[in-house]
Each structure stands twice: as structure tokens, then as C-alpha cells.
Amino acid sequence: MKKIAALLLAFIMTASLFSGCKKVDTSSTTAATDSNTIKIGVFEPLTGANAAGGEAEVEGIKIANKLYPEVLGKKVEIVVADNKSDKAQATTAVARLIEKDKVSAIIGSWGSGYSMAAGELVKKNKVPAVGASCTNPLVTKGNDYYFRVCYLDPFQGTIMANYAFKSGAKKAAIVQEVSNDYAVGLATYFKEAFIKLTGDPNSVVTTVNYNTNDQEFGAQLSTVKAANPDVVFAPGNFTESALVMKQARQLGITAPFLGGDTWDIDEFTSVGGKDVEGATISTFFDDAAPVTAEGKKFVKAYKEAYPNKNMAAVTALGYDAYLVIIKAIEAGNSSEPTAIRDALAKTKGVEGATGMLTFTADGDADKNSAIIKEVKNGKFTYKDTVTIAK
Amino acid sequence: MKNKKKRNVICTAVLSVIVVALIYYANNYLDAYIVRILNLCAIYTIIGLSMNLINGFTGLFSLGQAGFMAIGAYTVAIFTLPIDMRSTIYYMEPMNGAIANIHLEFVPALLLGGIFAGIAAFLIGAPVLRLRGDYLAIATLGFSEIIRILLTNWQSVTNGALGINKIPDNANNMWWSFGISIIVLILISLLIRSSYGRAFKAIREDDIAAEAMGISLFKHKVMSFVIGGFFAGIGGGLYASLLGTVDPKQFYFTLTYNFLLIIVLGGMGSISGTVIASFIVTGGLELLRGFDEPLTIAGYEISLFRPGFSMVIFSVLLMVIVLFYRKGLMGRTELSWDRLFNFFAKIKSRFSPKTAREGGAK
Amino acid sequence: MTLELFLQNLANAIAVGSLYALIAVGYTMVYGILRLINFAHGDIFMMAAYFTFFGIADFHLPWYFACIFVIVLTAGLGMLIERVAYRPLRDAPKDSILVSAIGVSFLLENLANYLFTGKPKAFPDFLGLMSTISLGSVTIQKVALVVPVVLIICMAILLFVINKTKLGMAMRAVSKDYEIARVMGININLVIAATFGIGSSLAAVGVILWGMKYPQVSPLMGVMPGLKCFVAAVIGGIGNIKGAVLGGFILGLIEVMLVAFLQPLTGYRDAFAFILLILVLLVKPTGLIGEKTTEKV
Numbered sequence A: 001m002k003k004i005a006a007l008l009l010a011f012i013m014t015a016s017l018f019s020g021c022k023k024v025d026t027s028s029t030t031a032a033t034d035s036n037t038i039k040i041g042v043f044e045p046l047t048g049a050n051a052a053g054g055e056a057e058v059e060g061i062k063i064a065n066k067l068y069p070e071v072l073g074k075k076v077e078i079v080v081a082d083n084k085s086d087k088a089q090a091t092t093a094v095a096r097l098i099e100k101d102k103v104s105a106i107i108g109s110w111g112s113g114y115s116m117a118a119g120e121l122v123k124k125n126k127v128p129a130v131g132a133s134c135t136n137p138l139v140t141k142g143n144d145y146y147f148r149v150c151y152l153d154p155f156q157g158t159i160m161a162n163y164a165f166k167s168g169a170k171k172a173a174i175v176q177e178v179s180n181d182y183a184v185g186l187a188t189y190f191k192e193a194f195i196k197l198t199g200d201p202n203s204v205v206t207t208v209n210y211n212t213n214d215q216e217f218g219a220q221l222s223t224v225k226a227a228n229p230d231v232v233f234a235p236g237n238f239t240e241s242a243l244v245m246k247q248a249r250q251l252g253i254t255a256p257f258l259g260g261d262t263w264d265i266d267e268f269t270s271v272g273g274k275d276v277e278g279a280t281i282s283t284f285f286d287d288a289a290p291v292t293a294e295g296k297k298f299v300k301a302y303k304e305a306y307p308n309k310n311m312a313a314v315t316a317l318g319y320d321a322y323l324v325i326i327k328a329i330e331a332g333n334s335s336e337p338t339a340i341r342d343a344l345a346k347t348k349g350v351e352g353a354t355g356m357l358t359f360t361a362d363g364d365a366d367k368n369s370a371i372i373k374e375v376k377n378g379k380f381t382y383k384d385t386v387t388i389a390k
Numbered sequence B: 001m002k003n004k005k006k007r008n009v010i011c012t013a014v015l016s017v018i019v020v021a022l023i024y025y026a027n028n029y030l031d032a033y034i035v036r037i038l039n040l041c042a043i044y045t046i047i048g049l050s051m052n053l054i055n056g057f058t059g060l061f062s063l064g065q066a067g068f069m070a071i072g073a074y075t076v077a078i079f080t081l082p083i084d085m086r087s088t089i090y091y092m093e094p095m096n097g098a099i100a101n102i103h104l105e106f107v108p109a110l111l112l113g114g115i116f117a118g119i120a121a122f123l124i125g126a127p128v129l130r131l132r133g134d135y136l137a138i139a140t141l142g143f144s145e146i147i148r149i150l151l152t153n154w155q156s157v158t159n160g161a162l163g164i165n166k167i168p169d170n171a172n173n174m175w176w177s178f179g180i181s182i183i184v185l186i187l188i189s190l191l192i193r194s195s196y197g198r199a200f201k202a203i204r205e206d207d208i209a210a211e212a213m214g215i216s217l218f219k220h221k222v223m224s225f226v227i228g229g230f231f232a233g234i235g236g237g238l239y240a241s242l243l244g245t246v247d248p249k250q251f252y253f254t255l256t257y258n259f260l261l262i263i264v265l266g267g268m269g270s271i272s273g274t275v276i277a278s279f280i281v282t283g284g285l286e287l288l289r290g291f292d293e294p295l296t297i298a299g300y301e302i303s304l305f306r307p308g309f310s311m312v313i314f315s316v317l318l319m320v321i322v323l324f325y326r327k328g329l330m331g332r333t334e335l336s337w338d339r340l341f342n343f344f345a346k347i348k349s350r351f352s353p354k355t356a357r358e359g360g361a362k
Numbered sequence C: 001m002t003l004e005l006f007l008q009n010l011a012n013a014i015a016v017g018s019l020y021a022l023i024a025v026g027y028t029m030v031y032g033i034l035r036l037i038n039f040a041h042g043d044i045f046m047m048a049a050y051f052t053f054f055g056i057a058d059f060h061l062p063w064y065f066a067c068i069f070v071i072v073l074t075a076g077l078g079m080l081i082e083r084v085a086y087r088p089l090r091d092a093p094k095d096s097i098l099v100s101a102i103g104v105s106f107l108l109e110n111l112a113n114y115l116f117t118g119k120p121k122a123f124p125d126f127l128g129l130m131s132t133i134s135l136g137s138v139t140i141q142k143v144a145l146v147v148p149v150v151l152i153i154c155m156a157i158l159l160f161v162i163n164k165t166k167l168g169m170a171m172r173a174v175s176k177d178y179e180i181a182r183v184m185g186i187n188i189n190l191v192i193a194a195t196f197g198i199g200s201s202l203a204a205v206g207v208i209l210w211g212m213k214y215p216q217v218s219p220l221m222g223v224m225p226g227l228k229c230f231v232a233a234v235i236g237g238i239g240n241i242k243g244a245v246l247g248g249f250i251l252g253l254i255e256v257m258l259v260a261f262l263q264p265l266t267g268y269r270d271a272f273a274f275i276l277l278i279l280v281l282l283v284k285p286t287g288l289i290g291e292k293t294t295e296k297v
Helices: A002-019 A051-067 A087-099 A112-125 A153-166 A181-198 A218-227 A238-251 A266-276 A293-305 A313-332 A337-345 B002-029 B032-057 B065-080 B083-089 B106-128 B133-153 B174-193 B195-205 B207-212 B217-243 B254-266 B271-292 B309-324 B337-351 B353-357 C003-034 C041-058 C063-089 C094-116 C142-164 C166-176 C178-183 C188-213 C223-236 C241-261 C263-283
Strands: A037-044 A074-082 A105-108 A129-131 A146-148 A172-177 A204-210 A231-233 A257-259 A280-283 A350-352 A355-357 A369-376 A379-387 B295-297 B300-302 C132-135 C138-141
Touching: A037 A051, A037 A087, A037 A313, A051 A074, A051 A105, A051 A293, A051 A313, A074 A087, A074 B271, A087 A105, A087 A112, A087 B032, A087 B217, A087 B271, A105 A112, A105 A313, A112 A129, A112 A146, A112 A181, A129 A313, A153 A181, A153 A231, A153 A257, A153 A280, A153 A369, A153 A379, A172 A181, A172 A218, A181 A204, A181 A231, A204 A218, A204 C263, A218 A238, A218 C003, A218 C241, A218 C263, A238 A257, A238 A266, A238 C138, A266 A369, A280 A379, A293 A313, A293 A350, A313 A337, A313 A350, B002 B032, B002 B174, B002 B337, B032 B065, B032 B174, B032 B195, B032 B217, B032 B254, B032 B271, B065 B106, B065 B133, B065 B217, B065 B254, B106 B133, B106 B217, B106 C263, B133 C094, B133 C223, B133 C263, B174 B195, B174 B217, B174 B271, B195 B207, B195 B217, B207 B217, B254 B271, B254 B309, B254 C094, B271 B309, B309 C063, B309 C094, C003 C041, C003 C138, C003 C142, C003 C166, C003 C188, C003 C223, C003 C241, C041 C063, C041 C094, C041 C188, C041 C223, C063 C094, C063 C188, C138 C142, C142 C166, C142 C188, C142 C241, C166 C178, C166 C188, C178 C188, C223 C241, C223 C263, C241 C263
Parallel strands: A037 A074, A037 A105, A105 A129, A129 A146, A172 A204, A172 A231, A231 A257, A257 A280
Antiparallel strands: A280 A369, A350 A355, A369 A379, B295 B300, C132 C138
């Protein structure tokens, strides 16, 4: 009897898939043809290894939605889909947003890998996507429908090399998360730029590797200590990097540590504690001194919504991604996906929280400077702005 | 008897026509999201079947399918990637000269993927298959991880952690995924019904007795393992083509847990069970997505529903099945026309007036 | 490589090895009695880490109280899992219980992900064990000195219980021959529950020390340690407590030294643990100091 019941259940479930009927799903209305709302899809990792980053971006998007709830006289609705920090799930999440929820544009994702997984889908279905913090060059290359409001990995690596050189470092060591394309990308560009700046092919004294989810870095750091660098560039996800710095300090390495934008999040400082004092990163946004009026507006709204939290930089990027889409809808006077795409491509001088936004031919934000922050007293505080002449 | 056979053949023929018609309809008229899910179901069926062959039919507790999938996936990814794309994707370190200019069409690449996976299975299986149940599980799991780590580090061939994307989309098409899965289904069914299949089952029941009866344990265990690996490789190749992107992190050994769930749910030892279960699990995961979104009833948000809830429900379901419905849906039996007709006959007889007068059928 | 560097790495290896040893003992105990690879051991370890985090960071319990709280809670969790997920399957074919273990592991990970979110939390520091001291040119964390001591104490207590108490005798009997022990009137349920309780407590002690060396608590933190400690237990001889300790040290040593001496192979470090496992399984499946058992037909 239970076999029959199970078979029946299986049949019903499969049949329901075919009929496309909706399940318990509250954040999107059933009428996709509701002409009074414009839907913007959001796919982010909300569970799994990268949940922190995804959540931070969604915070920014939600605040932007609160401040700009309408465009062209219609309400803007956010539809969030969790990609579970998994590529296969990323493709189904985006497919669902496009097909089921019939969104006009998409924002996402934290983690270039997931954005790249979704790339072909958005291109094929002609729905524009704006990435907030995915920095891998391949996300937008060759894809007319993908844009991003942040700068690229090659740029970040070069910026950090410039900063290191500017601060007087002659020898650098690299500690890279070899199974993370973001880290490897940053490290490679840092090395290139640093060698060029110092003119010394041996200025990168040693490069050591570690894997994602590693917790033990003693051996690698001992090698770094022995090489005695002026500065250590250690791009990687904040989860491992906090531990790397802790163990480095415990070993007695006093050289300053440089990293990338992934460290700009609460969890880095809370896990790292006092061992991450002085960690310096390149990032997108400084909530203490926003460069635009829009930025000030954003910071105020954030502090109202989350009075006790430290803002992650990607939150500001989420905000900007939303904003740039809204402005494109206004500029193109249409909520049709292809029209939005064309308007996005023409984005010039849009005031966002992280600065003035203009898209290059590839769809990347045209930025030539980055904000440098340093951990002081357990918080990331503004240190410097590094500009690279184009 | 002859009538039954004729009836079965006719039924199968009719069913085939219906299936073909459904696939045609689905491919052209259903929205792409559902098609994608169905394709994923088909691919998971292939891999589930490959795992069931090894675990369910031969009784070898192997947790290595993710590794074989990875080999198949990467083979397809590397060889179907258009040559002009290669330098852009392999931007860290250029592609290994030996393979940089080899480009294969989808089908040869798929078969090659299966063959490589099969070879890997042979190399792994030969030494390891004589281990007992739980040791074999850990050894195969270890190999799956070793394969993954190799893929992560072999930068010039696999692009390392960067993964490969922009893989040409050949498989997001129900003809391919369902077509291949039906072929795999038929092949495995034939295998099981052959003398080899009987040998596998004998090994599953009691391998010492089987050996005493003259069945070569080594030959048959390795055969089962290699064939399972081959099909997992094919499934992996389809998977890569469907997703359009691969990277080593996708093939963490926890991926194998998905397939374990499928074969346990379906019944370890039932082909039809695996097929049904893979549709339930893959479709179910999507349906359960609704639980990840906040539920607001009359303006009150129920915080029970937040991201992660669907996976909790999923794991609880797995535990329930393992504890209470150990045999899964089908146990070791198969769905067949005979059973179906017997079932209907039984129901009919319950309602027939004669037996009702006699106090019900038993 | 300089002597200095070598000593530093050696100190590190001993610390890592002791941690692995502590957790491997828990694994091996369960295997010895039940012949079950408890895949969920790594996740019990992870839950203990969360208990510690909440005990100290949220409830602000003083450290001695928190430690007891965590150990008791984890032992309880272990016994609960045994009661619910393993006992009903004791008479089922071997594979079912393995699948159940995998299922429990999966459930714990997803539960932790759902309840505590995937964002990593900072493991609390108590007794200042996270700070370091220098012995000559070698810098070690204070906790690295404590771990071997705790390990020795735990081993002493454990060996005492196993060799000198009635419960221990019952455990040894059950691990020698399950059926006969049952026939002889030994309360199997009690023995097994006690085994799980002790094994989980060891995991809790292990994580309290582990967390101070690697202070990051996340739902998947137990996966790799769990696998590696299983490898350690197998290398030493599964079912054998001294073997687990030996295996833990060997694994820790090899891992650290591999990365120290062969830098370019760092990416393959985890692979080496598995390669070692497979080699041991093929060459000497009973491990370095395990006993040979024949399979009765």
C-alpha cells in the first residue's frame, strides 16, 4: 500500500512540474503579467560556504529597494533566489527567476563562479544581469548581457602592488588560496605589477599555497617567516585568511598583511581578533566617508536598518547594482529586458554609493581608483585612495 | 504465457510512443526552467543507475561516483571547448600543448569521458575492491577526493581552481539527456539479466559462497565497478554540458550523497526504483525551494522558513527512509507489465459481485 | 631548511598530531565495538564547537562550567544519535547502518547551517590559551603545550576504564564477539551507549582544544577533520586505542612535514592523507598495531 502511495506521490510531483503550478512562494505574485510591478531577480548564496557575502549584498539591495520602491510609476519587487553556494543550483536559480518569475533584470552573484555559471542563461534569454561584487574578468567578457558595478581582479591585484610599493616595500611574499580562482587571479596580477614597479624580478621572495577549507598554515608561514618579506600579500576568502593572519602573528611574522575585498566583512575581524590589526585591503566603499551624496543617503538608511552592524563593502555594491538598473529603466523608459540592457550599456556618470558609475564596452564599471582600508581597533577604517593612471 | 508476452511487447511499444511524444512536447512547449530540471533529473538517473549497479546489484559499497563524474565532466569540458576560446579561459596558465589543439564533437568527447572514467575505475578498483564493506567505502571516497584534488592542481590541463566555463551547450535538450538515459537504462537492464548480472547478484548475497561456486570475484567486481564508472563518466559529461561550467569544487564527495539518497530511496537493487527516485529527489529539491523563502501569513513572518530549511527537510526525509523504509520504494523488485496488470486484476476482483458475495477477496 | 625552521615545524606537527589523536580515539572506540564507521563523528565534533561558542559567548558561563556543559551535552548528543539512528538498524545488513551514518552526518550539517547560518563564528578564547610563548626561536601557542598533556590524561583515564572496570571489561567483550557477549547477559545497549558517550566526550574535549588553535566555527568544519581522523585511526589500527594515537601523530607529522619540505605539493596535502590510507588498507589493513581478524563464513 505504501508503495502505491509513494508511486502516486511521485507521479503527482512530476505532473505538477509539468503543469508549472506554483508552490508555496510568497515573494512573487502569481500574475507574471501584472503590469503594475516590475520584478528584479536576485540570485545570491544565502546558504552554504558563501552565505555571509550573499547576505551582505542582499542587505544593500533591500535598502535600495526601500529608498527607490518605484520607477516609471510601477512598483519594483525583489525576487530572491538562493544559489546555495553551488553552481548547479545557481543555474537553476537563474532559470527559475527568468522563466517562472519573469524578472526584467537580475542582480548577482557574490562569487564570480556562480555569475559565470549563469552567464550563458542570461545571454540566451536576453535578460540583463548586473553583478555587484563578482570581480573575475570572465564574467562580462564576451557577454553583452552581463554588467558589473565593481572593478576587476587584475585591477585589484595591481592596486595592491602599487600600494605596497608606495609604502616602501621592496620584498613581498605571496600566500595564495590555490583552489580559489579569485585568490589566484589577484596574486598573479599583484606579482606582475610588483615586479614591474620594483624592477627586480626577485622582489616576490616566495609564494606559498593553501587550499580552501584548510585550517593549518604553520608550514607555509614558517617558510614565509624565513624569507623575511617587507609585506605579505595573502588574497583569499576571509574564512581562511583570518586564520592565516592569526597563525602568522603567532609565529612571529610582523610584516603587514595585504588582502582583497573579501576581507571587508564583520566575520573577518570577529574571528581574527587582535591578530588582524593592521590588515590592509583594497575595497569598494568606505561607510565613514562616502564619496557621493548618494553614498551618504545609503549609509544613513543602513544605519537605521542595522544600527549595530558593521557594513560590508559588498552591501554598497548591492545597492549600486539595484540603482543602476532603476536608472537604466528610467533612461530607456521601458521595463522590457532588452531595452534595459541597451540602457545599461549606455550608463554614464550615474551617481552611486561607491562613486560615479560608467560602464565600459565590456560592461565593467570604469573605475581607476580603489579605497584602501586598514583594520584599526577591530574595525576597517579608511586609510588611503590609490589611483592608477589609465 | 504467449499471450502475456505479446501483451507486454504491445504495452512497451505503446509506452515508447507515448514517451517520445512527451519528450517532443516537453522539449518544444514547456518553459526552459522545467526543461532544465527534467534534464537534470535524466542526468541524475544515469549516475544513480551507475551507482546502483555497483552498490545495489553487486553489493560493493562505493562512494566514489563523484570522482568518475568529474573525469567525464572535465573530458567533455576540455575537448568540446572551442579552440579560439581556450586562451581566454586558460588565462592563468596556458593550456597544455599536447591537448590545446584537439577539439572533439560532443558525442566522441562524451564517450571519451566515459572511457577515461572507466579506466580510472579499473585502476582504482583492481587494488581496492577486495576490501570489506566499510573500508571500501572510505577507500573509494578517498579516491574521489584524490581525483578532485588532482583536477584542482593540474593547472595546465584543467585550469585548476578556475574551472572551465563557456562549455558549448549540447545537452540542454531533452532528446540528448533522456535519449542517453534511456539507452543507459536499457543497457544496464540487459546487463543485469545476463549471466554477468546473476553473478553480480550472487556476489552481493554472499561473496564467499559465490567464489566457492566458481564465480571469479575479481573479474566480476572489477567489471561492475568499471561499467558503473563508465556510465558515471557519461553522466558527468552531460552534466558539464548542461551547466556550461565545471570546477573542482562541484565534485566534492558530498555530491555522491545525492546519488546515495536516490538509490536508497528507490531501493538498492531496483532499476525502476532508481529512475523514479531520481525524479522525486531532483524535482523535490526544487519544489522544496519554497520553504527557503519567508512565509508571511496575515502579515506575520514565520521565521521558521528561512534559507537552509529545505535541506533540513531533505535530510530528515533521508533519515526517515533509512530508518523506516529501508528497502526504499521498490526494494529489489522492478516495475513490470505483469505486476501492473496483476495489480489491476486484484483491484478488479475485489469489486466483482461474485467475490463480494463470498465475503471479499483475499 | 634550517634547524630553526625544522624545530618550528616539528612543534607544530606535534600539536596537530595530538589533536588528530584525540579525535581519532573517539572514532576507533565506536568502530571497535560496533564495527561501524561513524561518519557523523566529525559533525558531532562540529556541534560541540557550536555548544562551546554558545556556552561562552552567549551564555557567558565561566570556563570550567562551560567545558563540563559542552562535554555533557555532546555525550548526550552522541548517545541520542546512537539510540535513534543506529540502534534500530543493528540487525539490519551492514550497509544500512553506514547509510544511516551518512544520513546523520548530512542532517547535522544542514541543521547547523539552518540554525546557526553558514557564517563562521569566532571560537572563544579562555585561559588565554590562544596566546603564544617563545622557546628560543620557536614560537608555540600555549594550547599546543596543553594538548599533549590532556591527551595523556585522557588516555590514562580511558585505559583505566577499559582495563580495570567492569564496564571496560564488558566493552572489550562486546568488541571481541558481539553475539556471545549478548548471550552471556551483557547489557549490550548500555555498553554501546556508554561507548558513544565516551567517544563523543573525547570529541568534545578535542574540539575545545582544536578551537583554540583554529578558532573558526562553521557548519562544515568537522568534515575534513572527521575524515582525516578516521584515516589516522585506520593507519594505527582501527579498533585499537593506542593505534589511534599513533596514527594521529603519524598523520599530523606527515602533513606538516610534507608542506614544509615540499612546498609546491601543498595543494596535494589532503590527497596524501587518502593515499596513505589506501596504501595502509592494501598493504596492512589491520593497521600498524592492529590485530588480524579472520572472517568467519
